Amino acid sequence: MEIIHTVAELRERLDGHRANGETVGFAPTMGALHHGHRSLMAAAAEHNDVGVMSIFVNPLQFAADEDLDTYPRMLEADTAMAESVGVRYAFVPSVNEMYPEENWTTVSLRVVTEPWEGDSRPTHFAGVATVVTKLFNIVGPCRAYFGEKDYQQLAMLRRMAADLNQPVDVIGMPTIREDDGLAMSSRNLRLLPEHRAQAHVVSAALRAGIAAIDAGERNPDAVESVIRAHLTEATHAEDPDYVAAVDASSLLVPEQLSGDVRVLTAVRFGDVRLIDNMGTTIAGEPNT
Ligand code: AMP
16 A cells, blocks of 8 residues: 555546546545444445545644544554555645645535534534545545445535536445444544443434334424433433434425435533434335
């Protein structure tokens, strides 16, 4: 595996591969890699001729009071994991390489970015959409792999690639979980032991919401109540930032659930904010 630090070098390598008729798979990350990231990198490497991953902690997507400075950084372990799943290139640019000048251009989306994470983190999604657009422009035509773990981000990026005709196939990959159901996240490292011991309630609560839908519940407010009731079992969890049952592509709450549905939540344990979601499909019912 080759570690590449500059835009020009990565472009040159990947243009060369495409000129030979090879396909490119891309897995963007912020590092501190765990098995969730590993599944994206493995898919990029296995389902394409050339696998590329990137590690870049993007300042643009962190608000001033967020954890940019303390975000975990562990480059050696990360590149070893990328190499172990067959990735050919790790793109590790500096902040100056990605933003040599003050950034005057921002990509932002309406509707899908407005509720939920958008409410709690008003500048976050524009930061993500902007850096992912830059990465897509640097990597060029490819399949790009993102986790369902960050479901609203995935829905935004699918829509962005379609709206802007980006030459990228955005592919969602299932959430990888710990044995007790906690969705893997680089931020889990910062949970205190007593918080870690209770964090399984987040996925258990979402599973209960999905079970209610699968049993025939179609009222999104009723599904929300089921999830909230389960979350109150954790004494260390603060009131969730949000709980919702939504349409899987717009992320809006419909009057009645139908088609592809997602349940979403964000819960704080101490300083650590955990997000998670799950999906189901209501088959064979006409939309109301
Ligand atoms: P991050 O490094 O947190 O920006 O995440 C990079 C990519 O890994 C994003 O597409 C995430 O959705 C994905 N990811 C993070 N955690 C998981 C997980 N537990 N399972 C699957 N994908 C994940």
